[in-house]
Amino acid sequence: MSSSNSPAEAGGAAAIDVDRALMATLARDGRASFTELAERVGLSVSAVHQRVRRLEQRGLITGYRATLDATQLGLPLTAFVSITPTDSQTDDAPALLAHLSAIEECHAVAGVESYILKVRVASPDALEALLKEIRSAANVTTRTAVVLSTSYEDRPPI
Amino acid sequence: MSSSNSPAEAGGAAAIDVDRALMATLARDGRASFTELAERVGLSVSAVHQRVRRLEQRGLITGYRATLDATQLGLPLTAFVSITPTDSQTDDAPALLAHLSAIEECHAVAGVESYILKVRVASPDALEALLKEIRSAANVTTRTAVVLSTSYEDRPPI
DNA sequence: TGTGAAAAATGGGGCGC
């Protein structure tokens, strides 16, 4: 890989298609066996094993996760919280909020606000408490969009 | 489980802690072996196997996914798109937008706008094209927050 | 890279408690 960036050098376009097929399959079923993957792409089990290990090492596959039902876990309420720092000097909201496990995602964004958080809580009361905690911990103002329903979530990028 | 909803009946609070530990472990490593899970919670492999199967059947574990690096897949640009229907009569934006694979999530929300989308694209040009497509396909106005950096994403709810 | 086979580990189910 040090001598070329061209995908054509080491197997051609078909190799990329195979890798994409493997990733697409694993993105939808993270416990798919190598046997199943091998049948799907038409290669031997060990060839597939080798390819998947390389995808992991190269960081294309970053990990494997079980997905949990937040509602059944007692966290039926999802919201997007956009925050704006009050004090423009010390803008380290992500670090100040990292300990709040209700926060599932934290993105810095360009737009009216500085950060967007995705949070999951047990109830409106819990959301109110969380918002108060966010405001005081990170010295920010908040704007909240409560999720009413989710049409789709976690659709794989490929 | 049909005779009682009380967790205390079938093993007490410890059973819940074990299940939570299993879910927390699998949420972080979806390919953890039953042997590894058994060691972690101090039960036999078959007991763990039994518990995980029940968690799957009850829908607490909804599936297993490999997580992919969108940037390495050629989708380095993430954005949150808030949309408002122009025509208040036919508000079926999620269905009208489902075919756009760049849309990773679609939530109906209470707030200024009606829906929030999370999208991943290859470039600013691709984002512009996607926004045009969203507006014309679903008859909506859009407000976009481009993600500059992501502090954390996909933190498990437990 | 890919293939095939062999060794090590795991998955999956039944039985007694």
Next chain:
DNA sequence: GCGCCCCATTTTTCACA
């Protein structure tokens, strides 16, 4: 609901092409 035994399947590694 848990622990133990058994066996099919899978994972993982190897030499060879």
